[in-house]
Amino acid sequence: VVCERSDVFASACAVARAFPLFTRRSASSRRTEKKHVTVEFVVVDSDGVPVHITRIVDSPCSEMNTDHFLDEIKAVGSELGITPVIIRGEELKQRGFGGIYGVGKAAEHPPALAVLSHTPDGATQTIAWVGKGIVYDTGGLSIKGKTTMPGMKRDCGGAAAILGAFKATIKQGFKDNLHAVFCLAENSVGPTATRPDDIHALYSGKTVEINNTDAEGRLVLADGVVYASKDLSADIILDMATLTGAQGISTGKYHAAVMTNSEQWEVACVRAGRSSGDLAHPLVYCPELHFSEFTSAVADMKNSVADRENAQSSCAGLFIGSHLGFDWPGVWVHVDIASPVHAGERATGFGVALLMALFGQASDDSMLNQVSPLGAPANKPEDQMERDCKRRRLV
Numbered sequence: 001v002v003c004e005r006s007d008v009f010a011s012a013c014a015v016a017r018a019f020p021l022f023t024r025r026s027a028s029s030r031r032t033e034k035k036h037v038t039v040e041f042v043v044v045d046s047d048g049v050p051v052h053i054t055r056i057v058d059s060p061c062s063e064m065n066t067d068h069f070l071d072e073i074k075a076v077g078s079e080l081g082i083t084p085v086i087i088r089g090e091e092l093k094q095r096g097f098g099g100i101y102g103v104g105k106a107a108e109h110p111p112a113l114a115v116l117s118h119t120p121d122g123a124t125q126t127i128a129w130v131g132k133g134i135v136y137d138t139g140g141l142s143i144k145g146k147t148t149m150p151g152m153k154r155d156c157g158g159a160a161a162i163l164g165a166f167k168a169t170i171k172q173g174f175k176d177n178l179h180a181v182f183c184l185a186e187n188s189v190g191p192t193a194t195r196p197d198d199i200h201a202l203y204s205g206k207t208v209e210i211n212n213t214d215a216e217g218r219l220v221l222a223d224g225v226v227y228a229s230k231d232l233s234a235d236i237i238l239d240m241a242t243l244t245g246a247q248g249i250s251t252g253k254y255h256a257a258v259m260t261n262s263e264q265w266e267v268a269c270v271r272a273g274r275s276s277g278d279l280a281h282p283l284v285y286c287p288e289l290h291f292s293e294f295t296s297a298v299a300d301m302k303n304s305v306a307d308r309e310n311a312q313s314s315c316a317g318l319f320i321g322s323h324l325g326f327d328w329p330g331v332w333v334h335v336d337i338a339s340p341v342h343a344g345e346r347a348t349g350f351g352v353a354l355l356m357a358l359f360g361q362a363s364d365d366s367m368l369n370q371v372s373p374l375g376a377p378a379n380k381p382e383d384q385m386e387r388d389c390k391r392r393r394l395v
Contacts, residue, residue, distance in 0.1 A: 001039060009371050010277030013353040015039050020346050022058035053164030057157050057347035061136035065109040066184045069133055069156065073114050073182060076167045080118075088112040097227075098200040099208075099219035103134070104185025106193035111185035111220075113227065118170050118178045125235045126177040127359065128228035129166065132217045132241035133159030133184040140187050140213030141195055155217070157341035158241040159184065161351025169356055173364025179232050183220035187213070199299050203227060204323035209296040212304035217243045218316055219303060222323040225332070229324055238333040238358075239320060240351055246312035248339035255281040256354065257336040259317040261326070265333055268358060271373035278354035280335070283314045287326050290315050294322075 001011050019037065056064060056072060070086065077084045089110035092101040097113060104111025134155035138144060144152070159182045166180040194200070198210045203223040221239050228234040251257040258269040258280045266282050273280035284290070293305035293315050301322065305315045317334040324332055340350040356363075360372030 006275070006371075009353065009357065009367055010275065012039075013277050013349070017054070017349045020058060021055040022347075053160045053352060054347035054349045056160040056163070057154050057341065057349075060153050061186065064153070064156070065135050066104070066107070066112055066133075066186060067109050069135055069159070069182070069184050070112060070114060073116065073163060076163060077116050080116075080167065080170050082116050082118065082170075085115040085117070086112055087114075095203075096201065096205075097203050097223045099202045099221075099223040100183050100185055102194045102198070102200040102210075103140075103187050103216040103219055106140075106190035107186035107188040109186060112182075113224065114182040114184065115227075115232075116166055116180040117232075118166075118174060120175060120177070123175065123177040126179070126233055127236045127362075128179040128181055128225075128232050128234035128238070129162045129355065130181040130221060130224040130228055130237060130239040131159030131162035131183065132156070132221055132239070132243065133182050134217060134220070134242075135184065135186050137187045137214070137216065138189055140189060140216065141193055142213040143189060144214065151342070151345075154342055154347060155187075155242050156184075157337060157347065158239070158243075158335075158351065160347075161240055161337070161341075161349070161355065164349070164352040165355035168352065169359065169363065172356075172368065174359075174362055175364070176362045178359075179228065179234065181224045181228055181232075183224040185216070185220055187216045202323060203230075206301065206323060207299040209299035209302045211302045215304040215316070217241050218319040221320045225320060226323050229328070229330070234330065236331040236333075237324070238335065238355075240335045240337060240355070242338040242341050243336040244313045244316045244338055246316075247336040250283060250313045251281045251339075253339045253343075255279040256340055256350070257281065257283045257313050257317075258333065259283040259285050259314060259321075259336075260331070260333040261285065261321065261328070262331045262333075265331055268373040269333065269335070269354075272354055272358035272360075272371070275371040275373070276353035276357035278340070278350050278352075278357075280354065283317060283336075284311055285314065285318075286311075287318050287321070291318050291322060291326075294319060 137152040137155040204226045228237045247257045269280045294301040296302045357371045360368030361374045
C-alpha cells in the first residue's frame with residue numbers, strides 16, 4: 001500500500017477489515033491451505049498494527065453467549081496481566097443493576113457486567129469505555145419479526161469494539177487510567193422475561209417504565225455509564241453501541257452517529273473518524289426539547305419514545321445520558337454504530353480504529369499521537385491538504 005503518512009493508520013485498518021476470520025464452512029467446501037497475507041506500507045518510517053474483533057461479532061449466539069464473551073474478556077485480561085471484575089446473575093439484582101439484570105434475566109446464560117482496568121502510575125485522568133454487549137436480541141416480548149431478527153448476533157458490536165480497542169491501546173502503552181466496561185446480556189423470551197409495563201430501578205436510582213422490551217441497549221448502558229461514574233470515578237465516559245436502527249437513517253451506513261455534552265469532543269470525534277477511517281457525524285444534542293419523549297405517569301421515565309418520528313437516535317442517546325445527569329460535570333460521549341458495524345452479512349470491526357485515534361494523545365505510540373485530534377491545533381496545515389485531496393477525489 002502506497003499512501004501518505006497521514007493515511008497509514010486508516011489504510012491499515014481498512015486492510016484488516018478485508019479479511020474476516022469467522023467461518024463454519026464444512027471441510028469439503030473450505031480451502032485446505034492456510035493463506036498468509038503480507039501487506040507492505042511504503043511510508044517515511046513506522047507502521048501500524050491493525051486489530052481484528054470481527055470474529056466475536058460474526059459468531060452466532062450458540063458460540064458467543066455471555067459465557068463465551070466473558071471468556072474473551074478473561075483472555076484479553078490474561079494477555080495484559082489484568083484480572084477482570086465480574087458482577088453476574090443474581091448479584092446484579094442485589095447490587096441494583098436493574099437495567100442489565102432486567103434485560104438478561106430470561107436467558108439461559110445469565111447477564112453480567114465485566115470490567116478491565118488499566119491504572120498506570122502518573123495518570124492524570126480516568127477514562128471509561130462502556131460497551132453494549134447484547135449477544136442476541138430477539139426483542140424480548142416486544143419480539144422482532146422474521147426479517148428483522150436475523151443478524152441480531154451483531155448487537156454486541158459495541159462491546160466487541162471496546163474489547164479490541166482496549167487490548168490494542170494497552171499493548172501500545174497508555175499513560176492515563178483506562179477502564180473497559182462490558183454490559184453483557186441476551187435479550188431473550190421466557191417465563192421470567194421483562195414485560196411491557198414492568199418498572200425497573202436502574203443503578204442510577206431512577207425508575208424506568210418499560211414500554212418496549214426491544215429498546216434494551218439503553219437500559220444496560222445506563223447501568224454501565226453510572227457504574228463508570230460512581231464506582232470508577234471516570235472523568236471521561238464514552239459508550240459505544242449498536243443502539244438504534246434509526247442511526248442508519250440519521251447518518252448512513254458508513255458514519256457512526258455521535259452525541260456528546262462537549263462541543264470540543266464532538267469536533268474531535270469527527271476528526272478522529274477522518275484520520276482513522278471509522279467515520280463519524282454528530283447527532284442533535286438537545287435534551288431540553290427531546291427528553292420529554294420519555295415522560296411516564298408512574299415512573300421517572302419510560303424506556304422508549306412517544307413519537308418515533310422525533311430524532312429517535314438522539315433520544316436513545318439522551319436516555320443513557322439522563323442517568324448520568326445532564327448537569328454531570330465530566331465529558332460524556334455516545335457513539336451509535338448500528339449500521340457501520342457490518343457490511344452485508346460480515347462484521348467490519350468498526351469502532352476499534354475510532355477509539356484508538358480519538359484517545360491517541362495518551363498513547364505511547366507516535367502514530368496514534370499524530371492521528372489524535374485532541375491537543376492538536378484547531379487548524380493544522382494538514383486540514384487544508386485533506387480538503388484539497390477530497391475535492392480532487394470528488395472531481
